Amino acid sequence: MSNSVGIVTAQRATFDTPLQFKSGAVLPRYDLVYETYGTLNADRSNAILICHALSGHHHVAGTYADDTKNVGWWDNMIGPGKPIDTDKFFVIGLNNLGGCHGSTGPSSIDPATGKPYGSSFPIVTVDDWVQAQARLADRLGITQFAAVIGGSLGGMQAMQWSLTYPERVRHVLAIATAPNLTTENIAFNDVARNAILTDPDFHGGDFYQHGVVPTRGLRLARMLGHITYLSDDAMAGKFGRGLRSGEYKFGYDIEFEVESYLRYQGDKFAAYFDANTYLLMTKALDYFDPARHTEHNLAHAFAPIKANYLVVSFSSDWRFSPDRSRELVKALLHNRRNVSYAEIQSRHGHDSFLMQDEQYFAVMRNYLNNVAKETA
Amino acid sequence: MNISIVQARPDFAAIAAWIPQGATVLDLGCGDGALLDYLKNTRQVRGYGVEIDDQNILRCIERGVNVIQGNLDEGLSGFENSAFDFVILSQTLQATRHTEALMKEILRVGREGIVSFPNFGYWKNRMQVLLGNMPVSRELPYQWYDTPNVHLCTLDDFENLCAHQNIRILGRHVITAGKDVQVMPNLRGSVAVYRFKRAD
Numbered sequence: 091m092s093n094s095v096g097i098v099t100a101q102r103a104t105f106d107t108p109l110q111f112k113s114g115a116v117l118p119r120y121d122l123v124y125e126t127y128g129t130l131n132a133d134r135s136n137a138i139l140i141c142h143a144l145s146g147h148h149h150v151a152g153t154y155a156d157d158t159k160n161v162g163w164w165d166n167m168i169g170p171g172k173p174i175d176t177d178k179f180f181v182i183g184l185n186n187l188g189g190c191h192g193s194t195g196p197s198s199i200d201p202a203t204g205k206p207y208g209s210s211f212p213i214v215t216v217d218d219w220v221q222a223q224a225r226l227a228d229r230l231g232i233t234q235f236a237a238v239i240g241g242s243l244g245g246m247q248a249m250q251w252s253l254t255y256p257e258r259v260r261h262v263l264a265i266a267t268a269p270n271l272t273t274e275n276i277a278f279n280d281v282a283r284n285a286i287l288t289d290p291d292f293h294g295g296d297f298y299q300h301g302v303v304p305t306r307g308l309r310l311a312r313m314l315g316h317i318t319y320l321s322d323d324a325m326a327g328k329f330g331r332g333l334r335s336g337e338y339k340f341g342y343d344i345e346f347e348v349e350s351y352l353r354y355q356g357d358k359f360a361a362y363f364d365a366n367t368y369l370l371m372t373k374a375l376d377y378f379d380p381a382r383h384t385e386h387n388l389a390h391a392f393a394p395i396k397a398n399y400l401v402v403s404f405s406s407d408w409r410f411s412p413d414r415s416r417e418l419v420k421a422l423l424h425n426r427r428n429v430s431y432a433e434i435q436s437r438h439g440h441d442s443f444l445m446q447d448e449q450y451f452a453v454m455r456n457y458l459n460n461v462a463k464e465t466a
Numbered sequence: 467m468n469i470s471i472v473q474a475r476p477d478f479a480a481i482a483a484w485i486p487q488g489a490t491v492l493d494l495g496c497g498d499g500a501l502l503d504y505l506k507n508t509r510q511v512r513g514y515g516v517e518i519d520d521q522n523i524l525r526c527i528e529r530g531v532n533v534i535q536g537n538l539d540e541g542l543s544g545f546e547n548s549a550f551d552f553v554i555l556s557q558t559l560q561a562t563r564h565t566e567a568l569m570k571e572i573l574r575v576g577r578e579g580i581v582s583f584p585n586f587g588y589w590k591n592r593m594q595v596l597l598g599n600m601p602v603s604r605e606l607p608y609q610w611y612d613t614p615n616v617h618l619c620t621l622d623d624f625e626n627l628c629a630h631q632n633i634r635i636l637g638r639h640v641i642t643a644g645k646d647v648q649v650m651p652n653l654r655g656s657v658a659v660y661r662f663k664r665a666d
Contacts, residue, residue, distance in 0.1 A: 428532050
């Protein structure tokens with residue numbers, strides 16, 4: 091692990107200025123947990139913000155002194171000498187509002203009641219997250235990011251940065267993302283939400299007081315999601331029609347390898363993830379649609395953007411397909427923004443953006459090398 | 467650096483001579499981005515390349531040239547009408563599958579088109595065919611079995627296509643060994659560069 095950022099420590103920033111959400115709700119005070127890697131340079135021009143996707147958080151790279159097996163979710167991409175090079179950049183990862191990894195979210199205690207927020211936690215949008223992230227940037231003394239980077243839902247936040255704060259971001263790296271969710275994606279999200287909402291242990295979102303967790307709903311939601319993050323090809327390659335015992339048992343227990351895998355993934359996820367956070371994240375995905383206020387004309391919606399863009403998609407990603415990335419490129423071209431687009435041949439579906447791939451990593455590295463030159 | 471590029475690719479100089487300062491340019495099949503880099507440095511163009519090859523994508527990004535990965539044979543649907551002052555297709559025409567459709571697309575997306583290609587009618591090519599072999603040369607550096615060139619043509623052929631498609635030719639450079647060819651270009655020219663637009 092010579093090229094790891096090594097042992098890292100999560101930090102906490104508390105904000106006492108109320109945050110008004112798009113929904114109209116107000117959060118009087120809140121915490122954001124975050125981690126930083128690398129060193130902020132003298133003119134504070136080398137900061138990169140990493141925005142996480144549905145199940146992500148602030149632990150993006152490195153490990154913890156008391157938990158060395160807990161490696162950050164994008165550790166393959168971020169570190170000394172890696173594509174997002176911590177020898178050159180000051181990299182920030184944070185847990186978004188509504189999350190369940192330390193930032194204020196539905197499972198946090200509401201100081202007004204002394205109980206977890208639960209059902210009273212407001213619905214959060216991508217805009218709201220960017221507002222909160224900007225306050226963290228202010229706190230850290232960063233007026234302009236060298237780059238804001240994200241995959242999937244993280245890519246939506248990166249895009250939103252360039253819309254809300256055109257002067258505050260020089261480059262957006264939008265990976266495996268889309269200008270809005272397709273109908274099919276919203277449908278998948280709704281099934282996932284219904285699995286949680288109809289779990290008797292959900293208690294309308296206030297399950298904390300009942301001492302239970304809607305595990306069944308959460309694991310179903312995760313199993314469904316997981317299927318859609320892979321590709322038919324990748325699943326066939328990994329599991330095929332393999333049977334655990336080699337024979338049909340004529341029952342409903344785990345028989346096929348893929349069933350075993352999905353249930354394991356579902357159980358693992360349900361053990362640590364918060365059901366309310368899952369609901370919030372899927373809703374933020376559904377709502378993101380910058381062209382909603384420009385009569386669905388993305389080119390017009392993108393008019394405020396000043397940032398340069400790198401757009402990356404993956405051939406086998408059917409949830410955020412290359413076609414959706416090309417929509418972004420087209421809208422950026424319309425506005426004469428600098429934009430490059432790489433379509434990576436990959437078998438791993440939507441999950442490709444988290445995986446090591448030679449071409450993908452070389453694209454990121456080459457692009458960010460030039461970003462680094464601007465900051466030097 | 468720029469001089470060596472132009473020496474290596476004499477069509478670049480001819481293309482650049484037609485591009486005014488600050489123009490918007492789309493370079494189809496932009497390769498490693500050398501032409502766009504050259505136009506950016508000498509003409510301050512706002513340029514974008516389209517390229518299919520992974521290695522070339524990396525080279526373009528490395529040199530800070532805007533590049534969009536895509537297959538020209540799938541058309542230019544990712545580009546709006548009249549989005550660019552110039553659409554360039556340099557040494558790529560002969561390797562496109564749907565050449566006629568692509569010519570139309572060039573003039574849908576660009577106000578003008580610039581195309582360069584190896585002249586199959588160049589006498590050295592004719593000689594090789596006459597002697598019984600498919601031509602292999604600096605401009606056509608492939609064997610018949612591994613060539614990407616599926617639509618080779620002569621100057622006359624290209625001009626016939628333009629007439630057929632109601633395309634007006636605005637300018638032509640014919641080059642052999644870096645020098646302009648004026649006399650009998652269809653026989654004596656190894657590379658041709660055309661500038662054209664829709665005839666109204």
